[in-house]
Amino acid sequence: MGFDLTALASVVDVHGPVVRIVIAETKGSAPRDAGTSMLVWADGQSGTIGGGTLEFQAIAAAKRLLGTPGKWRRAFTKVPLGPALGQCCGGAVSLLAEVYGPAEVANLTRLASGAAHLSRPVLSGPAPTGAAATPHAMLAAGRLAEPFAEAEVPLWIYGAGHVGRALVWQMQRLGFAITWVDTDAGRFPDPLPDGITPLIAARPNEVVRYAPPEAMHLIVTYSHALDLELCHVILGHSFRFAGLIGSATKWTRFRARLAQLGHAPVQIARITCPIGLPELGKEP
Incomplete structure (x- = not known):
């Protein structure tokens, strides 16, 4: 599991700007592990972060994020998995949603040519940078680091x-x-x-x-x-x-x-x- 830049670039090429939703962190029981991601665009989606109300609400928020202006748009949310969502996992997840268009994909492609890992803040604005080696998604000090997925x-x-x-x-x-x-x-x-x-x-x-x-x-x-x-x-x-x-x-x-x-x-x-x-x- 990792940041699949090839898949992201393919979807952006076909559908235009997309939102990548990734589980940045889990606490306790959760439907999917940290690093699990899905892609959402204006009239479609691919992948899953576990389904249910959690995913339904995340997709709706992602589509709202698509309509906001600016570069490196991100939204970070902590979600308890309890009765309010109709889910009985009992844990909690942190979700990072990020908008990627052609310019952002080009930036990541340049970054991936010299770095095996990606690090970025969970707030909108700053561009991503390279990161210290991490085998899986890791949230620390307001930044999420992920390894780039190896091309299949x-x-x-x-x-x-x-x-x-x-x-x-x-x-x-x-x-x-x-x-x-x-x-x-x-x-x-x-x-x-x-x-x-x-x-x-x-x-x-x-x-x-x-x-x-x-x-x-x-x-x-x-x-x-x-x-x-x-x-x-x-x-x-x-x-x-x-x-x-x-x-x-x-x-x-x-x-x-x-x-x-x-x-x-x-x-x-x-x-x-x-x-x-x-x-x-x-x-x-």
């Missing part, structure tokens, strides 16, 4: 069979931003694991162009023909890593076919096949 590596997994499912189950806990591609919605588990973006495509090779150039790709589909099409298209697209499920014999055939399709040996060698460590066995 985009990982595209093709195939929702038993191997694809096993990979997603493991990879989702390792800090990847996973896009899971298959030809049929019925092949995905229900419910989907948290944080996974499913992508249903009759021809998965046609969606490769939407992957960012720094993405990693794992090809584990049910079809050798589809595997080959994906390898062919990925080799024509910028990528960080590509791995293909299969045996050494399969890869020998694929190398020959990819060469016939016009790919140079040095480019073909960028695909890893087989994938995995043989000494660990064949279990996904």
Whole structure:
């Protein structure tokens, strides 16, 4: 958990100014931990700080804050979680709401290039600064410090069979931003694991162009023909890593076919096949 500047910048780019609400501190029992945040804009929101009346009132206050003038607008509130809110946690939370527009995001982007942590006062006015290392949100002396969230590596997994499912189950806990591609919605588990973006495509090779150039790709589909099409298209697209499920014999055939399709040996060698460590066995 941390300050996700990438997500914030994306929302500001689409919706304009937003308010980021973060739980700055908790006392006693609370629905979510310090550092939990959500984003609110004029006609929408994303994330949650725990739901209920606490969140409802925080969203209403955030929308009022959006309408106030000035730079680095902030609102700090201490909220007891008792019967008045219809919540029986019995503790209390402190909320910091901050308005972020393009100028503020640009300022934070410059700051994040040289600092791993963010510190700012809970009152409107002063711009944020770098902070001493802190593993989580920390409120002290009228300032809130948070670590910047590490950028997630985009990982595209093709195939929702038993191997694809096993990979997603493991990879989702390792800090990847996973896009899971298959030809049929019925092949995905229900419910989907948290944080996974499913992508249903009759021809998965046609969606490769939407992957960012720094993405990693794992090809584990049910079809050798589809595997080959994906390898062919990925080799024509910028990528960080590509791995293909299969045996050494399969890869020998694929190398020959990819060469016939016009790919140079040095480019073909960028695909890893087989994938995995043989000494660990064949279990996904």
